[in-house]
Amino acid sequence: MELNGAEIVVQCLRDEGVEYVFGYPGGAVLHIYDALFQQQEVHHILVRHEQAATHAADGYARATGKPGVALVTSGPGATNAVTGIATAYMDSIPMVVLTGQVATPFIGSDAFQEVDTVGITRPCVKHNFLIKDVRDIAETIKKAFYIATSGRPGPVVVDIPKDVTDPAIRIPYEYPKKVEMRSYNPVTKGHSGQIKKAMELILKAERPVFYTGGGVVTGDASKPLIDLVRETGFPITSTLMGLGAFPASDKQFLGMLGMHGTYEANMAMHETDVLIAVGSRFDDRVTGKIALFCPNATIIHIDIDPSSISKNVRVDVPIVGPVKQVLRDMAKLAQEHKADINTTAIKHWWERIEKWRAVDCLRYDRSAEVIKPQYAVEMLHKVTKGDAYITSDVGQHQMFAAQFYPFEKPRRWINSGGLGTMGFGLPSAMGVKFAYPKADVAVVTGEGSIQMCIQELATCKQYELPLKIVLLNNGYLGMVRQWQEFFYSGRYSHSYVDSLPDFVKLAESFGHVGMHVTRPGDLEAAYEEAFAMKDRLVFMDIKIDPEENVYPMIEAGKGHHEMYMSPQLSAERELA
Amino acid sequence: MRHIISLLMENEAGALSRVAGLFSARGYNIESLTVAPTEDPTLSRMTLVTRGSDAVIEQITKQLNKLIDVVKLVDLSEGKHIERELMLIKVRAEKTYRDEVKRLADIFRGNIIDVTDTSFIIEMTGDCDKLDAFIKAIHPDMVVEVVRSGALGIARGDKGLNL
Numbered sequence: 001m002e003l004n005g006a007e008i009v010v011q012c013l014r015d016e017g018v019e020y021v022f023g024y025p026g027g028a029v030l031h032i033y034d035a036l037f038q039q040q041e042v043h044h045i046l047v048r049h050e051q052a053a054t055h056a057a058d059g060y061a062r063a064t065g066k067p068g069v070a071l072v073t074s075g076p077g078a079t080n081a082v083t084g085i086a087t088a089y090m091d092s093i094p095m096v097v098l099t100g101q102v103a104t105p106f107i108g109s110d111a112f113q114e115v116d117t118v119g120i121t122r123p124c125v126k127h128n129f130l131i132k133d134v135r136d137i138a139e140t141i142k143k144a145f146y147i148a149t150s151g152r153p154g155p156v157v158v159d160i161p162k163d164v165t166d167p168a169i170r171i172p173y174e175y176p177k178k179v180e181m182r183s184y185n186p187v188t189k190g191h192s193g194q195i196k197k198a199m200e201l202i203l204k205a206e207r208p209v210f211y212t213g214g215g216v217v218t219g220d221a222s223k224p225l226i227d228l229v230r231e232t233g234f235p236i237t238s239t240l241m242g243l244g245a246f247p248a249s250d251k252q253f254l255g256m257l258g259m260h261g262t263y264e265a266n267m268a269m270h271e272t273d274v275l276i277a278v279g280s281r282f283d284d285r286v287t288g289k290i291a292l293f294c295p296n297a298t299i300i301h302i303d304i305d306p307s308s309i310s311k312n313v314r315v316d317v318p319i320v321g322p323v324k325q326v327l328r329d330m331a332k333l334a335q336e337h338k339a340d341i342n343t344t345a346i347k348h349w350w351e352r353i354e355k356w357r358a359v360d361c362l363r364y365d366r367s368a369e370v371i372k373p374q375y376a377v378e379m380l381h382k383v384t385k386g387d388a389y390i391t392s393d394v395g396q397h398q399m400f401a402a403q404f405y406p407f408e409k410p411r412r413w414i415n416s417g418g419l420g421t422m423g424f425g426l427p428s429a430m431g432v433k434f435a436y437p438k439a440d441v442a443v444v445t446g447e448g449s450i451q452m453c454i455q456e457l458a459t460c461k462q463y464e465l466p467l468k469i470v471l472l473n474n475g476y477l478g479m480v481r482q483w484q485e486f487f488y489s490g491r492y493s494h495s496y497v498d499s500l501p502d503f504v505k506l507a508e509s510f511g512h513v514g515m516h517v518t519r520p521g522d523l524e525a526a527y528e529e530a531f532a533m534k535d536r537l538v539f540m541d542i543k544i545d546p547e548e549n550v551y552p553m554i555e556a557g558k559g560h561h562e563m564y565m566s567p568q569l570s571a572e573r574e575l576a
Numbered sequence: 577m578r579h580i581i582s583l584l585m586e587n588e589a590g591a592l593s594r595v596a597g598l599f600s601a602r603g604y605n606i607e608s609l610t611v612a613p614t615e616d617p618t619l620s621r622m623t624l625v626t627r628g629s630d631a632v633i634e635q636i637t638k639q640l641n642k643l644i645d646v647v648k649l650v651d652l653s654e655g656k657h658i659e660r661e662l663m664l665i666k667v668r669a670e671k672t673y674r675d676e677v678k679r680l681a682d683i684f685r686g687n688i689i690d691v692t693d694t695s696f697i698i699e700m701t702g703d704c705d706k707l708d709a710f711i712k713a714i715h716p717d718m719v720v721e722v723v724r725s726g727a728l729g730i731a732r733g734d735k736g737l738n739l
Contacts, residue, residue: 118590119590119593122590122593122594122597123597123601130590147644181644182647183585183586183646184644306638306641306642307635307639307641307642309638310631310634310635
């Protein structure tokens with residue numbers, strides 16, 4: 001079969017099984033768009049800003065586990081995509097981003113819409129390529145998908161100069177069946193000796209904790225994790241990125257840990273003697289001050305990426321390998337040696353944990369006249385029966401969603417954990433909705449974040465995506481305001497969002513349904529009504545308590561045992 | 577501690593910038609870096625000299641290994657190895673001082689490869705300390721220009737760093 005470069009690009013995507021490409025056309029990719037136009041298999045979704053193309057591809061990838069694909073033009077198309085690429089990179093999301101480039105003779109001449117895309121994206125991709133010859137397209141795209149999806153996944157950028165996709169040049173096409181790279185061989189199996197060593201520690205442990213992260217979700221290791229945790233009877237806590245990998249309703253689950261983690265999770269981390277870290281990377285929002293991190297623990301760390309091991313925290317027993325296989329092997333060993341687990345010590349450990357849990361650290365004022373953000377998320381959970389896909393933006397609403405929407409399954413909680421990208425929620429939800437058209441998909445957002453990609457309401461109209469937007473509107477950049485309240489004596493420098501639009505009218509102007517909700521008593525019915533509209537996007541502008549803060553909180557640079565609680569809770573504890 | 581790291585990487589455009597970018601992005605030290613193709617034209621060999629604690633060096637080697645273009649890596653400082661650097665140094669050499677410079681170059685086994693009425697260019701190889709010592713031995717006012725290649729390294733013994 002003879003094809004031109006543009007047709008080869010599209011044919012490669014078809015052969016790779018790509019269903020959706022999120023993109024935005026422009027000069028350098030016109031040949032590719034022409035090829036897209038002439039086929040039906042690969043569906044192109046026209047976004048309204050390239051950042052949204054990458055977030056939508058990212059959301060699709062997070063929800064499905066399949067690589068997301070974005071297509072943008074050269075210059076500003078590529079630079080607009082960078083935020084989304086960096087977002088995916090920080091959270092290890094498999095993604096292939098095709099960027100147009102000026103024709104090869106113009107490279108380096110400061111041509112119209114030229115930018116050094118490979119140079120600009122280099123620090124925020126797993127790898128990138130510049131294709132200089134039409135004959136290299138198929139192999140490069142094959143490599144891009146292989147690199148993006150194997151080992152520790154990540155985004156790969158493929159920069160394609162316009163002349164490489166020239167319709168006049170036709171060559172024989174064949175998509176490579178597999179690709180081998182002498183310089184890239186990700187680990188496929190964890191070392192059995194290390195696994196045994198870890199098991200010995202686990203069997204001797206008196207105050208163990210599992211600390212699991214996004215790697216369990218990305219590595220599709222939820223099932224063996226559940227097996228191992230149930231087999232051992234140990235407590236488990238999760239990072240923001242790992243939520244859903246272990247069912248939140250399970251008694252063994254202590255909730256999220258870290259800066260806004262639960263009291264029981266953080267205290268357990270502080271007192272543990274054997275920490276079992278799985279697919280987590282000891283991020284600063286999780287560890288707090290490193291010198292105070294798990295002071296008494298021997299640390300086991302399972303991760304696919306060797307450079308994650310002992311990066312921030314020294315690890316005693318590293319196991320480099322796919323978490324799925326390692327956990328499966330460990331679960332089997334745990335089952336065989338169940339009798340050797342120190343059950344008496346574990347029982348005492350649970351008694352101690354239950355005392356911490358009894359503090360009920362997430363308690364908030366339910367008698368309030370105004371809508372509390374916590375209540376808004378709880379109601380969302382109730383109405384969606386805990387079974388929705390929830391995407392979020394970044395800030396207080398993200399933390400409230402993580403704390404008050406207990407996730408029972410992996411890939412249901414979709415947020416930008418590493419980069420913390422405001423504007424991620426709406427476009428990533430579009431990606432999720434394309435993947436799962438029948439599922440409820442809700443965007444939990446703030447009035448700051450939603451405005452960073454609000455133009456995507458037009459995309460949602462064009463493709464009739466019935467998302468539910470849950471805007472927790474407090475009129476502040478809430479997390480900034482919270483820090484200013486705590487650490488800058490309440491000087492609210494530029495954290496107040498003056499002159500907000502009327503979001504209901506705004507949604508309506510895009511052809512969607514808008515709703516104002518101001519009273520706690522109206523909330524449940526409003527949600528019911530919104531989710532009953534199966535074929536409409538509903539934008540719910542929910543006025544919440546403007547000054548509510550996220551608790552518990554560990555100040556940056558403090559230890560896990562140095563949390564502070566909500567003022568109400570602190571007062572009650574003092575009385576007691 | 578000073579470490580000398582040798583790596584084989586795909587001889588592709590941008591490979592060098594990936595390494596250099598990694599060092600600046602992660603705040604690692606880089607004392608010298610040399611790169612050139614090997615007997616296999618698809619491979620480049622890079623020698624890197626860096627300083628850092630054991631933990632930092634461990635991260636550096638892991639992060640380098642993680643680069644898709646890096647095929648193989650060895651920290652030469654972990655075993656017996658030979659290190660050489662090439663220096664070209666231009667010195668003022670006038671009247672009575674000409675003999676002294678010539679003598680010093682001989683002691684350090686340097687070759688004079690360019691001569692004018694007022695200057696010599698001396699070519700010298702050795703480990704970094706030797707080259708430092710030679711520069712120190714010449715009066716600073718006499719040094720016109722110094723060009724150093726950065727260190728090259730190779731492990732002793734019959735084993736090679738290849739695929």
